Amino acid sequence: MLLGQFRTTRCRPGLTSRPLLRFPQRPLLAATVLRPNPSAIPLVNIRGYHDEGAYGYRQPKPHGWTDYSESEIANRIEHSRLVRLINAFRDHGHKAAQLDPLGMAPNRVVPELDPARYGLHDMDEVISLKGLMYCPNPASPDNAPLAEASLKTIIQNLRRTYCDKIAFEFNHIPDTGERRWLNHLVESFDRKPFEPQQQRRIFELLARSEVFDHFMQKKFGQVKRYGLEGAESMMVALDQLFYHSNVQGIEGVVLCMAHRGRLNLLTDLLQLSPTVLFHKVKGNSEFPPNVPATGDVLSHLTNDPNLDYGTDTPLHVSMLPNPSHLEAVNPVAMGKARAKQLDRFNLLGGEAAAAGCSLGDRVMCVQLHGDAAFTGQGVVMETL
Structure with missing residues (x-):
């Protein structure tokens, strides 16, 4: 069988000719050999992880948290200063978290978490929480959130959530629904003491x-x-x-x-x-x-x-x-x-x-x- 043939190139004087090895081109295999039988392979094996024609891409599962409703937006506009304080805790609360188990590190002062910075002084003022944040109700058996709470209770829950032994930082996520889902998850978490077992x-x-x-x-x-x-x-x-x-x-x-x-x-x-x-x-x-x-x-x-x-x-x-x-x-x-x-x-x-x-x-x-x-x-x- 002829595997290849040599060809000598022309070279300048003083240079040795170098043989080039050429192999005959193989015939292409039949298309029926390269393509698997679609009926023999389940569809999930071919397209299960590939959406919209992109390899390895899968569309995210839909979640139930959408953007704010009109009534929630109206409440956020009415309490815009409190919204700024809540967002400050979500953005900067991790800086004041108590992460030292021995209590030897000095407490860090974070100016962004001061309510007076946003003109909030009346700690007894009762504010509707619709579209703002989630405060768990200790008296509720199913951990339902409070519909309204005082400014003092709101700040206590914010510090307990974002400045305690565990810190959270997720406000950089661009999807509003995902951020709201995370807000609800961490702010309404029921921190019951561990059972003896x-x-x-x-x-x-x-x-x-x-x-x-x-x-x-x-x-x-x-x-x-x-x-x-x-x-x-x-x-x-x-x-x-x-x-x-x-x-x-x-x-x-x-x-x-x-x-x-x-x-x-x-x-x-x-x-x-x-x-x-x-x-x-x-x-x-x-x-x-x-x-x-x-x-x-x-x-x-x-x-x-x-x-x-x-x-x-x-x-x-x-x-x-x-x-x-x-x-x-x-x-x-x-x-x-x-x-x-x-x-x-x-x-x-x-x-x-x-x-x-x-x-x-x-x-x-x-x-x-x-x-x-x-x-x-x-x-x-x-x-x-």
């Missing part, structure tokens, strides 16, 4: 994480383990995230995270056997002796347990290996979550619509970022 659960997670770090430091002090000291609340946050997502119908979680706290999470919530961990800590491979492989580093261990949170379907959590702190695992986690979503949706078939299930309702991707990676690395923003 919840308090014990939180204490157990924090205590086990701290004991684990102390044990590892004492027994394996020379091993780089990326402990969770000072950030043990991550365990509680993930436990609550897993619980509430499972209650809301999530069946699978694809988790990727940095090195910090990985071993704590694996041996606690993700149920990795301590025997496996200590075997790896001592320098052994996670593969059997007859497998010609060296294994990965300690901070890349994974596990994929089924967590029982008391629902009909256990929550399957799949942690991916993290190749480095460069967040290269983020798009991999997104791709795996998308594949799982498509798989679950296709398995439901015609039952998906009857069950009120849309694409992406059963699998969730969770990404934990370390250091300054969230804002400092392009792969993070590209993944988002």
Whole structure:
């Protein structure tokens, strides 16, 4: 078979001719070979994630929060000075948040949060809250918002919402409906004290994480383990995230995270056997002796347990290996979550619509970022 032919080019004197290799052009494959049979592949696999002809684009789900009504706009105009104060708390309240658990940092004075700056002095004045903000009614069993409140109550709720132990900053979102939804979510949140059972659960997670770090430091002090000291609340946050997502119908979680706290999470919530961990800590491979492989580093261990949170379907959590702190695992986690979503949706078939299930309702991707990676690395923003 003739694979190619040589051709010699003309060169200037003193230069050696260089042969060029030409290959005969292959005939194009038939169109029927390149195009799959549409009837053999479900439509969701082709267009499920592609709206309006753009690859990877999906139209956002419609939400129930629209723009202000005429009566709400009229009330906002009547109390325009209070509107400026409320927006100031939503814009600058995070600057005065009490984020120091030891209370050693001095309280920051934020001039934008002073009511006198906007000409508001009468703290007993009762104002209609229609279209302004949401104040929960403590006397209401269903946490219904107050229709009107005094200026003192309004400021107390604003400080409790935006200047407490947790700060919020979302007023930069351009969509008015989304901002109103977030305003209602954080301002009407019912901050009831934890039940004794919840308090014990939180204490157990924090205590086990701290004991684990102390044990590892004492027994394996020379091993780089990326402990969770000072950030043990991550365990509680993930436990609550897993619980509430499972209650809301999530069946699978694809988790990727940095090195910090990985071993704590694996041996606690993700149920990795301590025997496996200590075997790896001592320098052994996670593969059997007859497998010609060296294994990965300690901070890349994974596990994929089924967590029982008391629902009909256990929550399957799949942690991916993290190749480095460069967040290269983020798009991999997104791709795996998308594949799982498509798989679950296709398995439901015609039952998906009857069950009120849309694409992406059963699998969730969770990404934990370390250091300054969230804002400092392009792969993070590209993944988002």
